[in-house]
Amino acid sequence: EVHLVESGGALGQPGGSLRLSCAASGFTFSTTEMNWVRQTPEKGLEWIAYINSGGGNIHYAASVKGRFTISRDNAKNSLFLQMNSLRAEDTAIYYCASGTNYFEDWGQGTRVAVSS
Amino acid sequence: SYELSQPPSLSVLPGQTASLTCSGDKLGEKFVCWYQQRPGQSPVLVIYQDQKRPSGTPGRFSGSNSGDTATLTISETQALDEGVYYCQTWDSATDVVFGGGTKLTVL
Numbered sequence: 001e002v003h004l005v006e007s008g009g010a011l012g013q014p015g016g017s018l019r020l021s022c023a024a025s026g027f028t029f030s031t032t033e034m035n036w037v038r039q040t041p042e043k044g045l046e047w048i049a050y051i052n053s054g055g056g057n058i059h060y061a062a063s064v065k066g067r068f069t070i071s072r073d074n075a076k077n078s079l080f081l082q083m084n085s086l087r088a089e090d091t092a093i094y095y096c097a098s099g100t101n102y103f104e105d106w107g108q109g110t111r112v113a114v115s116s
Numbered sequence: 117s118y119e120l121s122q123p124p125s126l127s128v129l130p131g132q133t134a135s136l137t138c139s140g141d142k143l144g145e146k147f148v149c150w151y152q153q154r155p156g157q158s159p160v161l162v163i164y165q166d167q168k169r170p171s172g173t174p175g176r177f178s179g180s181n182s183g184d185t186a187t188l189t190i191s192e193t194q195a196l197d198e199g200v201y202y203c204q205t206w207d208s209a210t211d212v213v214f215g216g217g218t219k220l221t222v223l
Contacts (some may be wrong), residue, residue: 035212045151045159045202047212059211095158101206102149104170106158 002026007108022079022096030074033100038092120215134190137204154199180223
């Protein structure tokens with residue numbers, strides 16, 4: 001059974017940084033494309049970052065490009081999201097999700113709040 | 117930027133057919149998928165590539181996509197089908213785009 005477990009969500013300060021992690025199990029992580037998707041009541045679901053299986057092909061949504069960095073460690077079956085220069089509008093539930101172009105499996109999400 | 121529009125809500129009686137729509141410019145030229153999100157839970161993929169069902173999606177769920185509108189059809193709707201349904205598409209120009217979601221209520 002596929003399991004994706006996010007962690008690292010917290011209260012962050014504007015301009016500050018947070019690092020999210022996603023632990024994967026139940027499938028061959030090293031051959032699976034991965035994404036981060038966030039959700040807010042106001043904007044709904046928003047895809048923010050993609051990384052291919054080897055980590056050499058990465059794409060970002062315009063809203064986070066230059067501030068967030070997606071990465072992975074296939075040896076540890078883990079996905080990461082480094083979030084810098086945080087803004088209030090980054091407040092959301094962050095999900096890791098597997099797949100390319102559509103998202104087959106999702107984690108339970110981790111909450112990020114950005115406030116002073 | 118590309119936009120997908122969904123009606124905010126839809127109500128149906130148990131056993132009826134629910135038709136949830138998703139509209140976008142020339143949407144029929146793209147692939148569409150659908151997610152179900154029950155309260156307090158993560159989204160679950162129920163339809164991908166317009167009409168394909170992942171294992172685990174009941175046969176009551178079907179999808180279509182033509183012109184400017186994609187449709188998710190749920191036959192013999194049950195109480196457990198309640199939730200918010202999101203459509204999603206993608207292409208090289210727009211990346212991934214989600215609709216705003218339709219809240220399905222089974223009366």
